Amino acid sequence: MELTLKFNKLHEDVQELGANAWTKTKLFAFRVIFVYILLLCIPTYSGFYTGIFKLKLSQITYNDLQSIVAFWPPQFITIQSEEGVFGLLNYINLILALLIAFGAAGIWTGLDRKTLSYNKLYYWIRVLARYRLAYGMIGWGLKKIFPMQMVWPTIGMLNTHFVDMVEKKLYWSHVGVEFWYTVFLGFAEFIPGILLLFRKTATLGAALAAVVTFNICIANHAYDAGVAVPAAYFAIIGLFLTSYDLPNIWKLLVKQENVKPFHFYPTFTKSQKWIRFWVKFVFNLIFVPISVFLWGYGFFNGNNYNIPSTPGLSDTKGYYNVSLFKLNGKILPFNPNDSIRWSDATFEAWSSLSYRTNRSAYIDRMIGYSPLRVKGKKNRKLNQPDTQIADWFARANKNRDLGVTRWEVGGMAGERRYFFYNADTLKHVLYLQNKNVNARDERQVLNYSLSKNRIILWGINEFNDSIYVVLDKSLKIYPLAEGRQSVRSEF
Numbered sequence: 001m002e003l004t005l006k007f008n009k010l011h012e013d014v015q016e017l018g019a020n021a022w023t024k025t026k027l028f029a030f031r032v033i034f035v036y037i038l039l040l041c042i043p044t045y046s047g048f049y050t051g052i053f054k055l056k057l058s059q060i061t062y063n064d065l066q067s068i069v070a071f072w073p074p075q076f077i078t079i080q081s082e083e084g085v086f087g088l089l090n091y092i093n094l095i096l097a098l099l100i101a102f103g104a105a106g107i108w109t110g111l112d113r114k115t116l117s118y119n120k121l122y123y124w125i126r127v128l129a130r131y132r133l134a135y136g137m138i139g140w141g142l143k144k145i146f147p148m149q150m151v152w153p154t155i156g157m158l159n160t161h162f163v164d165m166v167e168k169k170l171y172w173s174h175v176g177v178e179f180w181y182t183v184f185l186g187f188a189e190f191i192p193g194i195l196l197l198f199r200k201t202a203t204l205g206a207a208l209a210a211v212v213t214f215n216i217c218i219a220n221h222a223y224d225a226g227v228a229v230p231a232a233y234f235a236i237i238g239l240f241l242t243s244y245d246l247p248n249i250w251k252l253l254v255k256q257e258n259v260k261p262f263h264f265y266p267t268f269t270k271s272q273k274w275i276r277f278w279v280k281f282v283f284n285l286i287f288v289p290i291s292v293f294l295w296g297y298g299f300f301n302g303n304n305y306n307i308p309s310t311p312g313l314s315d316t317k318g319y320y321n322v323s324l325f326k327l328n329g330k331i332l333p334f335n336p337n338d339s340i341r342w343s344d345a346t347f348e349a350w351s352s353l354s355y356r357t358n359r360s361a362y363i364d365r366m367i368g369y370s371p372l373r374v375k376g377k378k379n380r381k382l383n384q385p386d387t388q389i390a391d392w393f394a395r396a397n398k399n400r401d402l403g404v405t406r407w408e409v410g411g412m413a414g415e416r417r418y419f420f421y422n423a424d425t426l427k428h429v430l431y432l433q434n435k436n437v438n439a440r441d442e443r444q445v446l447n448y449s450l451s452k453n454r455i456i457l458w459g460i461n462e463f464n465d466s467i468y469v470v471l472d473k474s475l476k477i478y479p480l481a482e483g484r485q486s487v488r489s490e491f
Helices: 002-017 024-041 046-053 062-069 088-111 119-145 167-176 179-196 199-222 228-243 246-253 270-300 390-395 479-489
Strands: 318-327 344-347 352-356 416-424 429-434 443-451 454-460 466-474
Touching: 024 088, 024 119, 024 228, 046 062, 062 119, 062 270, 088 228, 119 179, 119 199, 119 228, 119 270, 167 179, 167 199, 179 199, 199 228, 429 454
Parallel strands: none
Antiparallel strands: 318 344, 318 466, 344 352, 352 416, 416 429, 429 443, 443 454, 454 466
16 A cells, blocks of 8 residues: 555656656746636635525525626726626726736745646646636526526517617527527537536537637627626636647647647545545536526526516516506597607516606616626616525515516616506406616506406506506517517428
């Protein structure tokens, strides 16, 4: 046994030296890269750790796991703008991390002048980066494999002018209208993550992850979608991992030369092997399947974080023309400039009523789940800190749909107002509350009467005025949706 350990130690020492000692330039470059990748892979903000300690296993959801695996890049400076805290200016944090890495490498060089190579450290930083990127890619992919991030446009959205939607809303809507393309995008992120979990396929997974996340970065800049910096940070990690085998791949495939790759692998004791096994078991064979299960369960059981789950009134989904509108008993004829009279209305499959009137709402720029970390109260209306509160409502035994508003309402300007409603089907009464976070105090109580293709509403609106509204369903055709369906039917 002792002889075996001595042989393994000797073998590791030989590996550590490698074919040749590293040059001073290579040693310094490694020190910079080591510190830089370390800053990218280890969360540096306290909220990440407090969130983990507050987790309750009995109430854990896919959003909790997502917040763990998809933590964001270092944020030494928070620049708040309409782009959120991951806008173009926030690349400064990646630059600051690099400057810190250079400073740390300088100190490291002064303290360590004897080491000839860092093969062991190089191995472990690649392990850290590999699993960091793997779990991030898996988390990003699952929200598209089970399409919750980019979902089918709501009827209200289909009846909103393009000019009234922010770029991200347009991008997500046009992707979400094609279900299977969204699923494909999910697997394009999920598969590289799975490949990264295995050492033999890690380089391929890293290369695919770098390509995919760089594409996400460009798309997010083009549509101001808010996660360009995190995508760039994933691409950097992917390039770092790919670079290890890239010279040999270039020699083999491009120069067509014989290659003798050098790979360093540490020697583990028996106890270290057991620790390694259980760590991999917990994180790979438990964490990944549980994540898949929770995302699948949420998708198939009405717990989509972008879509409300409370069923709407039966057979009311659709677009409605306003045939008659009375205010305090007085008929208001159609007038596109009227700030009170409804011009049209929509009912969704869930408990949501929207109507258009000549009265613009303060736009909520948060769209879907955007985990922005906003410090202080500056620009609070632009960067809402509570971007995902559906789980909080559910845990407090409140209706989670009051927290699922950011996909339906977020990023929408114009004149359409969205209301959540509780329906008393015995008394035929709707209790409505404005979904916009800037107008939560707007409430209405309306009685309703249903007949074929007609809904009549009457009661008190948000201004305590009496209204009487007759809505007639219109069989409206939407070219965006119909075009996708007709193309699909021809294949």
